[in-house]
Amino acid sequence: KQNVPVVISEYQEETAPVFTARAKEIKAPIIFANHIETSLTTDLQGAYQEKNIKGVIAVTELLIHQGWDITPENIAQGLLHVVHNTNLKGRWQTLGSCPTIVCDTGHNVGGLTYVMEQLKKQTYTHLHIVVGFVKEKDVNSVLELFPKEATYYFCSPAIARGLNVDTLKEIATTKGLQGERYSSVAEALNAAKAQALPTDFIFVGGSTFVVAEVV
Numbered sequence: 001k002q003n004v005p006v007v008i009s010e011y012q013e014e015t016a017p018v019f020t021a022r023a024k025e026i027k028a029p030i031i032f033a034n035h036i037e038t039s040l041t042t043d044l045q046g047a048y049q050e051k052n053i054k055g056v057i058a059v060t061e062l063l064i065h066q067g068w069d070i071t072p073e074n075i076a077q078g079l080l081h082v083v084h085n086t087n088l089k090g091r092w093q094t095l096g097s098c099p100t101i102v103c104d105t106g107h108n109v110g111g112l113t114y115v116m117e118q119l120k121k122q123t124y125t126h127l128h129i130v131v132g133f134v135k136e137k138d139v140n141s142v143l144e145l146f147p148k149e150a151t152y153y154f155c156s157p158a159i160a161r162g163l164n165v166d167t168l169k170e171i172a173t174t175k176g177l178q179g180e181r182y183s184s185v186a187e188a189l190n191a192a193k194a195q196a197l198p199t200d201f202i203f204v205g206g207s208t209f210v211v212a213e214v215v
Contacts (some may be wrong), residue, residue, distance in 0.1 A: 009055030045092035126199035152179025157209035
């Protein structure tokens with residue numbers, strides 16, 4: 001917006017010039033937060049929160065400069081109590097244990113790249129993935145990110161925009177992802193629970209709307 005500061009949490013060499021040029025055009029001060037060094041943590045899970053924290057710090061520094069009364073303690077405590085203060089759900093949220101069940105609302109290539117990196121850091125006997133999408137997503141590109149060794153439970157969120165589960169399974173099969181189709185998100189998750197060992201890991205995602213049905 002004209003003359004309104006903009007904060008970019010993650011610097012990407014390919015896109016930074018676009019942001020910089022647009023900011024200059026509308027006289028909007030621009031800050032890339034990737035250079036910020038901090039030891040602050042948050043109760044939100046997922047490695048990608050490291051970048052989000054830097055964005056939060058950059059924004060609060062701007063607000064302080066504009067006269068807001070925000071202390072370092074406010075920032076630290078705010079980050080540690082995001083879930084309690086906002087009731088935010090679905091960001092690498094643990095839904096159960098034995099087997100571990102986690103959901104995440106990442107739904108595009110950028111977001112799901114971080115989710116898949118987080119999955120690789122988990123310890124389990126076998127991975128089960130309950131997944132569904134909406135129609136307008138580039139499912140072909142997104143499914144390239146998913147691990148082939150997992151067992152899949154294909155479903156569709158209960159909205160008009162939900163991608164047909166048969167279409168999803170057909171595309172996934174071309175990507176080497178093996179599994180069965182289910183008539184609902186709940187049925188898919190129940191099937192995963194029934195098949196999983198206590199030492200397995202169940203991930204639920206692909207769409208915010210899929211996650212909304214399980215949290």
